[in-house]
Amino acid sequence: MKEKAKNIFSVFKWGDLIILLILIVSLALAIYYFAKPQEGGTVEIYLDGKLYRSVSLNQDTEIDINGHNKVKIEGGEVYMLYSDCDGGDCLKMGKISKEGGMIVCLPNRVVVKIVSGDLDAIT
Amino acid sequence: MAKLKTAFVILVLTLSVALLCACAKTGQYFIFGTFVDIKIDGAGGGSKLKEVESKLKELESRFSVALNSSEVYKINSAKAGEAVAVSDELLDILKVCEEVYNISNGLFDITVLPLVELWGFDAAFYNSFAPETLPDIEEIRDTLEYVGFDKITIDYEGKTVVKSDDRVKIDVGAVAKGYAVGAAANLCGSLKSLINIGGNIAAVNGEYKIGIASPREGKAYFGSFELKAGQTVSTSGDYERCYFKDGVRYCHVINPKTGLPAGVVYDDEERRYKNEENPLISATVITEGKYSYCDAISTALLLLGFDKGEKLLKELGLKGVLIKADLNYTAVCGLELTLK
Secondary structure (H helix, E strand, O other): OHHHHHHHHHHOOHHHHHHHHHHHHHHHHHHHHHHOOOOOOEEEEEEOOEEEEEEEOOOOEEEEEOOOEEEEEEOOEEEEEEEOOOOOHHHHHOOEOOOOOEEEEOOOOEEEEEEOOOOOEEO | OHHHHHHHHHHHHHHHHHHHHHOOEEEEEEEOOEEEEEEEOOOOHHHHHHHHHHHHHHHHHHHOOOOOOOHHHHHHHOOOOOOEEOOHHHHHHHHHHHHHHHHOOOOOOHHHHHHHHHOOOOOOOOOOOOOOOOOOHHHHHHHHOOOOHHHEEEEOOOOEEEEOOOOOOOOOHHHHHHHHHHHHHHHHOOOOEEEEEOOEEEEEOOOEEEEEEOOOOOOOEEEEEEEOOOEEEEEEEOOOOEEEEOOEEEEOOEOOOOOOEOOEEEEOOOOEEEEOOOOEEEEEEEEEOOHHHHHHHHHHHHHHOHHHHHHHHHHHOOEEEEEEOOOOEEEEOOOOOEEO
């Protein structure tokens, strides 16, 4: 047994093992946070078809989208607080709170939607 | 020993790279006036995603009501008697439209566009803005004169469409999204993928947990079910693309016989529009493949109402869920729905 332990330490130095440990712990944490379904859903903001920000619906915050739009999350509801687009249709779309709910600002190519933690998609 | 260490490091790096490559590739787009969400697993997912995106854009440019280069636009601006040449893809769609028109006793009808526009649901409409004035009932009755699938003649061999009235206009929006889902699913081939075009969803080579949107406030979603590989699902509801005026809900699905939105009736005595008592507000249908058909059937169900809709699902042997305004529901043909 002692012989085996000696073998491991002859291949890896203490420093190597610490780095390995840090890597494993960060990987485990990353998997936990990415895979964990969030209660109450997640707000995803897309700009030009690409994910711009992803925030928990439970986290009250204001998100600025390149100075053109501002999304507000408050008390489990999401709405467009500000937009410099013509018409401001997105500002009139009201608040969304349910999974599958969506606010779109076509001129600025911004999509805000609520995705669920435990579903693959909503029909 | 140093060799063993190098080998170990290489192994870890290789595994990490392999893990990254195997990650799902996702794409989000705004096509067909709706949100498109595509997830493809496995190697080659990235390039496949690009292929799917360009295919969807091509289909949109072909079927759009608004783009003046589209085939649909050409039919809509054609004169009566003029033969408009159409592509095989549009013919495929028209065939499904004709089939579902017959199945639904004429309630699913793509010539409903003039009425859709009259109610203010044009291509630019997205959500919740009520027009300043509602269309007059007389105006609706006049428009009904040139609404009807029998006012277009489709020559499947000659590949043309002819209208019998200048004013006839079609909108294949109620079936094109389903068609596009099918085209995307076919492109994915053997890769495990999930295609979602505005709630028209296909499960390709994998099983996915799908939620039915909650038609009214209160729940995050109504219920969920497993969509198996090769299956597709579509939902039509009165809560999407709708507006309220004087307490009445008007949705974008228009009945081609009455000229009124689904769930709306006209009270001749009070001379005003009203919502039906406890109407069907959400209709979900699941089919094995047959993507365009699935999309069209869900629209037909919403117009048929709860009882006739349930009967039709049973006759066709299709799984589905129908939800009424009081949130009473039925799950048909053995669909296992888990309520939220």
